[in-house]
Amino acid sequence: MEYWIWLSGLRGIGPIAQKKLLEYFKTPNRIYESSEEELVTVPGIGSSLAQSICEARSLDGAFSVLEELNQKKMKVLAYDDPLYPDLAKEWPEAPVVLYYMGTIRKSCVGQGIVGSRRCSAYGKQVAVEAAGYLAQKDIPVISGLAKGIDGYAHTACLKAGGYTIAFLGNGLDVYYPREHRELQASIIENGAVVSMYLPGTKPRPEHFPKRNGLISSWSRKLLVAEAANKSGALITAQLAKTLGREIFVPPHEIYRVSGQGTNQLLKNGATLYLKPEQLDCRDFLKEQFLSETNETTGPVANSRSKRKQNRTERKLTADEAKIQAVLISSEKNIQQIEALTGISQVCLIERLSIMELEGVVALSSCGCYKFLDC
Amino acid sequence: MASIVNSFAITGVEAYLVDVEVKAIPGQPMISIVGLGDTAVKEARERVEAAINDSRYTFPQKKVVINLAPSDLKKSGSHFDLSIAIGILIETGQLALKKEEKFGIIGELSLNSRLRACSGILPMVIAARNAGVKNIIVPRDNLREASLVAGLQVYGFESLKDVAEFLEDKKPYQADAKNAEFIGSVVMDGVDFCDVQGQDGLIEYIVVAAAGGHNLLMIGSPGCGKSMIAKRIPTILPSMTEEEALEVTKIYSVAGILKEKGGLIRNRPFRSPHHNASTNSLIGGGKDATPGEISLAHNGVLFLDEIAEFGKNTLESLRQPMEDQRVTISRVRYTNTYPASFMLVAAMNPCTCGYFGTDRCKCTDYEVMKYRQKISGPIMDRMDIQKYVRPVDFMDLSNDYKGATSESLRQRVEAARKIQQKRFAGIQGINCNSQMGNQLIKEHCILEDDGKKLLMLAYERYQYSARAYHKYLKVARTFADMEASAKIRKKDVALAIMARDLEKDRAGMTVL
Numbered sequence: 001m002e003y004w005i006w007l008s009g010l011r012g013i014g015p016i017a018q019k020k021l022l023e024y025f026k027t028p029n030r031i032y033e034s035s036e037e038e039l040v041t042v043p044g045i046g047s048s049l050a051q052s053i054c055e056a057r058s059l060d061g062a063f064s065v066l067e068e069l070n071q072k073k074m075k076v077l078a079y080d081d082p083l084y085p086d087l088a089k090e091w092p093e094a095p096v097v098l099y100y101m102g103t104i105r106k107s108c109v110g111q112g113i114v115g116s117r118r119c120s121a122y123g124k125q126v127a128v129e130a131a132g133y134l135a136q137k138d139i140p141v142i143s144g145l146a147k148g149i150d151g152y153a154h155t156a157c158l159k160a161g162g163y164t165i166a167f168l169g170n171g172l173d174v175y176y177p178r179e180h181r182e183l184q185a186s187i188i189e190n191g192a193v194v195s196m197y198l199p200g201t202k203p204r205p206e207h208f209p210k211r212n213g214l215i216s217s218w219s220r221k222l223l224v225a226e227a228a229n230k231s232g233a234l235i236t237a238q239l240a241k242t243l244g245r246e247i248f249v250p251p252h253e254i255y256r257v258s259g260q261g262t263n264q265l266l267k268n269g270a271t272l273y274l275k276p277e278q279l280d281c282r283d284f285l286k287e288q289f290l291s292e293t294n295e296t297t298g299p300v301a302n303s304r305s306k307r308k309q310n311r312t313e314r315k316l317t318a319d320e321a322k323i324q325a326v327l328i329s330s331e332k333n334i335q336q337i338e339a340l341t342g343i344s345q346v347c348l349i350e351r352l353s354i355m356e357l358e359g360v361v362a363l364s365s366c367g368c369y370k371f372l373d374c
Numbered sequence: 375m376a377s378i379v380n381s382f383a384i385t386g387v388e389a390y391l392v393d394v395e396v397k398a399i400p401g402q403p404m405i406s407i408v409g410l411g412d413t414a415v416k417e418a419r420e421r422v423e424a425a426i427n428d429s430r431y432t433f434p435q436k437k438v439v440i441n442l443a444p445s446d447l448k449k450s451g452s453h454f455d456l457s458i459a460i461g462i463l464i465e466t467g468q469l470a471l472k473k474e475e476k477f478g479i480i481g482e483l484s485l486n487s488r489l490r491a492c493s494g495i496l497p498m499v500i501a502a503r504n505a506g507v508k509n510i511i512v513p514r515d516n517l518r519e520a521s522l523v524a525g526l527q528v529y530g531f532e533s534l535k536d537v538a539e540f541l542e543d544k545k546p547y548q549a550d551a552k553n554a555e556f557i558g559s560v561v562m563d564g565v566d567f568c569d570v571q572g573q574d575g576l577i578e579y580i581v582v583a584a585a586g587g588h589n590l591l592m593i594g595s596p597g598c599g600k601s602m603i604a605k606r607i608p609t610i611l612p613s614m615t616e617e618e619a620l621e622v623t624k625i626y627s628v629a630g631i632l633k634e635k636g637g638l639i640r641n642r643p644f645r646s647p648h649h650n651a652s653t654n655s656l657i658g659g660g661k662d663a664t665p666g667e668i669s670l671a672h673n674g675v676l677f678l679d680e681i682a683e684f685g686k687n688t689l690e691s692l693r694q695p696m697e698d699q700r701v702t703i704s705r706v707r708y709t710n711t712y713p714a715s716f717m718l719v720a721a722m723n724p725c726t727c728g729y730f731g732t733d734r735c736k737c738t739d740y741e742v743m744k745y746r747q748k749i750s751g752p753i754m755d756r757m758d759i760q761k762y763v764r765p766v767d768f769m770d771l772s773n774d775y776k777g778a779t780s781e782s783l784r785q786r787v788e789a790a791r792k793i794q795q796k797r798f799a800g801i802q803g804i805n806c807n808s809q810m811g812n813q814l815i816k817e818h819c820i821l822e823d824d825g826k827k828l829l830m831l832a833y834e835r836y837q838y839s840a841r842a843y844h845k846y847l848k849v850a851r852t853f854a855d856m857e858a859s860a861k862i863r864k865k866d867v868a869l870a871i872m873a874r875d876l877e878k879d880r881a882g883m884t885v886l
Contacts, residue, residue, distance in 0.1 A: 121733075147741070152739070
């Protein structure tokens with residue numbers, strides 16, 4: 001393993017050249033032992049590179065990294081590891097070494113969900129619904145642990161008992177963003193947190209495009225829930241496109257700044273996303289069937305069907321019928337309901353409280369009541 | 375034999391009788407004050423000497439020893455001046471005491487022998503009455519405050535000379551008719567709940583909070599009217615009893631902030647410290663262990679605006695006083711206990727940007743929760759009622775609509791309080807529903823069947839803790855009391871379930 005870490009840490013030589021070396025020498029310790037003359041014969045390796053590889057011939061650094069990884073209970077996923085998904089290797093820049101915490105399972109390729117950090121309630125709803133659906137189908141949810149859409153996707157997946165992988169743009173022991181610390185711990189328990197950066201690496205702007213590449217290369221399909229112009233999620237989408245992955249994008253209002261990037265993706269040929277079932281994939285299920293690890297996870301009822309169960313069938317009272325008549329067209333706040341029905345606010349609260357519990361109406365976070373038609 | 379004059383010293387909000395003993399003994403001319411007085415007491419010698427000379431008496435050319443007995447208790451304040459001066463005049467034979475009754479003497483002297491007002495008059499006069507002192511001499515400026523105590527004769531004077539001549543029976547006391555009859559005002563600065571429009575639903579919860587003594591947290595975007603509502607809460611609290619009013623006035627008297635107000639405080643106090651307030655200013659402290667905001671809000675409302683911005687330790691320090699309804703402050707020199715039974719009303723924004731629930735808000739759920747966690751669980755737990763304040767769209771308001779007046783709301787509160795007083799009669803330390811423990815909840819919160827069903831439904835739906843379940847029961851109890859219902863009905867439960875918006879919010883968040 002130390003040879004892998006040595007290889008990934010070589011200066012002036014990127015993942016593409018590293019893979020060329022691997023192709024030629026097969027194993028990293030052969031690269032380590034090879035002479036300068038032999039190195040030069042590898043296509044793409046010049047004399048100066050060969051010289052610097054020979055000069056860096058020391059495993060001290062790699063051993064201290066290994067020790068640190070052991071201490072922090074981090075694991076190494078090398079390029080030749082059977083757990084390293086073949087799909088991810090399609091990306092030419094796929095790193096030869098990944099560090100992770102948690103468990104990488106056999107079928108860990110999943111569907112990516114990415115989007116803005118500052119998202120709207122709409123974008124959040126899209127991400128939460130999709131992640132919840134994927135969790136039910138036991139399809140891994142791949143995302144980047146950022147604020148906003150990423151965080152919602154991971155959280156919704158975990159809440160529904162699913163498996164999720166988070167790719168970081170920093171070392172695994174650096175908590176960024178800070179408020180996702182608990183989320184990160186929880187992902188480690190029910191999935192994996194993966195990074196190509198050594199422990200202790202601080203998040204830097206130039207790290208994130210590479211992390212985005214990891215997200216797209218590990219995903220079979222990519223859902224971009226919400227993105228403004230110049231959003232980082234667009235980089236992920238761009239890379240996914242070059243890798244030939246299918247990109248799903250929900251439609252956004254055309255006047256809304258926060259949805260302009262996603263609408264642009266749609267214009268450029270992304271698939272229109274309308275329901276989570278689109279994220280299903282046959283070959284994935286087949287793969288899972290073959291791997292014989294289909295643990296039977298109980299179906300997790302989503303909130304809608306739960307509400308249906310809770311809904312008590314009974315005749316509405318006269319006041320309740322009035323309230324229903326007012327709410328049926330659009331959601332309204334209590335002052336509006338009062339003005340339209342003429343029922344006092346206190347009586348309304350009492351009725352609405354019961355109706356909400358029985359699943360007839362729902363209260364949104366802006367204080368508006370909505371009639372649930374289900 | 376030494377001459378003895380009576381005065382008083384203050385500890386906390388209580389005062390006790392002090393014998394000021396004066397003895398002039400032959401020796402080097404000097405004056406020495408013993409009996410653990412602080413600097414203000416020690417400096418009395420300079421003021422007394424100047425004042426005696428100014429009043430055309432002579433200061434004795436002897437060694438003068440003054441003892442403030444009991445000598446083992448620490449004493450502070452400048453109000454011993456007058457008693458020391460009178461003691462010296464008696465001791466040196468310049469004042470022949472003609473009155474036979476016992477006199478208590480309080481007052482600070484100026485260098486030209488005028489009497490200055492001092493703080494803590496009310497507890498001292500009460501201590502005088504309790505000690506059986508029937509007559510008391512105070513500076514004229516303190517006459518109103520001293521006159522609040524019935525059962526003894528209060529005399530107000532303007533100078534040392536006046537006091538001396540009165541005690542010698544040279545000049546009869548002339549009562550100031552204007553000062554003697556004081557009637558406290560009950561005007562409420564002109565604020566009234568009918569100014570708050572379109573928030574009837576919210577006001578109902580505030581009335582319930584006032585009726586059941588429940589602490590209240592209002593959450594709302596900037597400018598939605600949280601402070602406006604909080605300012606009106608004292609107007610719906612039941613008026614204070616004579617005893618409560620005296621308690622409050624005593625605290626203000628000790629804190630030395632009564633002078634501006636004068637007379638008995640009849641309005642419930644409303645204190646709103648800024649969120650920059652230190653722990654000591656809130657719970658009390660300083661070198662003399664003086665009362666803090668929570669004691670100044672005793673029997674009234676402590677309003678913490680922007681509660682999330684208060685220091686964490688400062689907020690945590692409120693927990694114990696809220697539980698005990700009093701606070702003990704220990705300093706090197708003093709340990710004082712002050713009453714602190716207040717209704718906590720707090721206001722905060724729903725998230726960092728302040729616009730949670732609207733399109734304008736771009737905070738993530740994790741950020742919202744992080745912001746709300748600034749208020750610790752134990753403090754949140756003490757907030758029985760947590761309501762969102764939604765801004766009212768003025769286009770929706772029917773033009774002439776006026777809400778209920780504070781007066782009518784207060785009558786409802788008083789009616790509910792009466793029921794509670796009857797319920798908790800004979801139980802020490804419990805006056806209202808919010809203070810019920812688990813045992814009392816079991817005993818008094820009896821649900822009708824359909825009410826129980828509804829509460830169970832909510833319990834399952836929102837996955838409340840058992841603790842939260844009890845909170846709802848308490849609030850439902852107050853709702854039932856508002857309509858004098860013995861049992862808790864379905865209606866009361868329905869309303870109580872809507873009393874804790876934040877808890878419901880928590881269930882709807884996409885967080886772990």
